[in-house]
Amino acid sequence: MAEKLIYIADDEVKIQDLIKMFLKKDGYDVETFSNGSSLLEQFMKRTPDMVILDIMMPGMDGLEVCSKIRLHSNIPIIIISAKDSESDKIAGLMLGSDDYMTKPFSPVELVLRVKSIFRRMEFDKSNFSTEIIRVGDINIYLDRRFVECKGNEIKLTPMEFNLMGYLCKNANKGISREELLNKVWGFDSEVDTRATDDMIKRIRKKLANANSNLRIETLWGYGFIMKIAE
Numbered sequence: 001m002a003e004k005l006i007y008i009a010d011d012e013v014k015i016q017d018l019i020k021m022f023l024k025k026d027g028y029d030v031e032t033f034s035n036g037s038s039l040l041e042q043f044m045k046r047t048p049d050m051v052i053l054d055i056m057m058p059g060m061d062g063l064e065v066c067s068k069i070r071l072h073s074n075i076p077i078i079i080i081s082a083k084d085s086e087s088d089k090i091a092g093l094m095l096g097s098d099d100y101m102t103k104p105f106s107p108v109e110l111v112l113r114v115k116s117i118f119r120r121m122e123f124d125k126s127n128f129s130t131e132i133i134r135v136g137d138i139n140i141y142l143d144r145r146f147v148e149c150k151g152n153e154i155k156l157t158p159m160e161f162n163l164m165g166y167l168c169k170n171a172n173k174g175i176s177r178e179e180l181l182n183k184v185w186g187f188d189s190e191v192d193t194r195a196t197d198d199m200i201k202r203i204r205k206k207l208a209n210a211n212s213n214l215r216i217e218t219l220w221g222y223g224f225i226m227k228i229a230e
Contacts, residue, residue: 003027003028003029004028004029004118005028005029005030005031005046005048005049005050006023006028006029006048006049006050006114007030007032007039007042007043007048007051007052008020008031008032008051008052009032009035009036009039009052009054009057009062009065010032010034010053010057011034011035011054011058012054013034015080015103016032016034018107019052019107019110022107022108022111023111023114026111026114028114034057035059035060036057036061036062036065037059037060039051039065040060040065040068040069043069044072048075049075049076049118050075050076050078050114050117050118051065051066051069051075051076051077051078052077052078052080052110052114053065053066053077053078053079053080053097054079054080054081055079055081055083056082056083062079062092063079063095066079066092066095066097070157074155074156074157074158074161075158076099076117076118076121076157076158076159077097077099077157078097078098078099078100078101078117079097079099079100079101080100080102080103080105080110081100081101081102081103082103083102096157098117098159099113099117099159101113117158117159120159121158121162131143133165133168135168135171135226135228136212136213136214136228136229137150137214138168138207138212138214140161140164140165145158145161147161149210149211150210150212152210154206154210154212156203159184159199160199160202160203160206162184163180163184163199163200163203164203166180166183167216167225168214168226170226171226171227171228172225172226174222174224174225175223175224175225176222176223177222177223177224179223200216200218200224203216204216213228213229214226214228214229215227215228
């Protein structure tokens with residue numbers, strides 16, 4: 001199996017080198033960039049398997065790069081940033097990143113998150129094969145990682161797709177935040193559960209924009225449930 005290619009953009013060379021060292025030690029192919037523009041230019045020539053972005057970079061910042069990548073691809077994106085407010089995290093997740101880590105961070109934890117995302121994607125490919133999930137007016141084609149509503153595609157990032165698929169497979173059943181973190185992200189329950197809430201908001205918006213009859217209801221203090229609107 002070919003090595004997974006990961007692009008890293010950070011204006012701090014020391015951080016570039018640190019992340020690159022840990023990822024290469026785990027067998028990943030890594031290319032580093034000191035600004036968002038150079039990463040995006042290379043991205044258009046050769047699409048990697050994952051992108052890791054710092055937010056605060058000269059010129060085009062990480063959020064803008066994330067947004068531009070999402071116009072072309074649903075590959076996994078992890079944002080790393082010194083900005084640790086909840087609004088910053090939500091902004092990153094709303095623009096299409098699959099995870100958000102604040103500086104200073106453990107490079108070991110970053111590698112674990114990278115592996116978790118790839119492991120979950122491989123798990124989905126190997127276990128869902130040609131299965132189709134039909135709930136309400138939504139069809140989820142698990143083999144093609146394609147979601148449609150009334151014949152129109154709903155574009156989802158890899159993690160959004162996994163979360164949507166898991167909720168639909170368990171429609172009308174309450175799912176805890178901890179279960180979603182474990183089954184969708186591959187994280188343990190002590191990881192911040194706000195990432196789940198942020199992604200739920202994104203999926204709700206996409207369902208609403210598609211005029212779907214599916215609704216993700218919040219079970220306060222517990223988690224969520226996917227239901228067909230009455």
